[in-house]
Amino acid sequence: DKIEEKLYQNRYRVDEGCPHVRIDASKVPSEQLKAMVDICPAGCYVEGENGKVEVVPDGCMECGTCRIVCQETGELEWAYPRGGYGILFKFG
Numbered sequence: 761d762k763i764e765e766k767l768y769q770n771r772y773r774v775d776e777g778c779p780h781v782r783i784d785a786s787k788v789p790s791e792q793l794k795a796m797v798d799i800c801p802a803g804c805y806v807e808g809e810n811g812k813v814e815v816v817p818d819g820c821m822e823c824g825t826c827r828i829v830c831q832e833t834g835e836l837e838w839a840y841p842r843g844g845y846g847i848l849f850k851f852g
């Protein structure tokens with residue numbers, strides 16, 4: 761199987777009103793945060809208005825890349841989704 765087909769088998773459960781990745785919007789986005797628009801494998805980061813970066817973590821694969829990349833900038837609040845939410849990997 762192709763990886764796309766495998767990924768398609770994963771299901772994503774959105775925890776409404778409780779996003780597990782948040783950006784501190786009061787700060788001017790760092791280069792690291794802006795880079796996430798291209799880096800995030802799930803396309804969760806988008807460039808918004810006034811050069812701000814927005815995150816919509818629906819579909820987030822919990823790869824942790826944004827957490828590591830933005831670790832020192834302090835712009836991200838990142839936590840694993842509550843049990844039963846987020847990506848549900850299907851194995852086999």
Ligand code: SF4
Nearest residue numbers: 800820821823824826
């Ligand atoms: Fe994207 Fe990975 Fe960050 Fe989720 S953890 S928002 S998939 S970079």
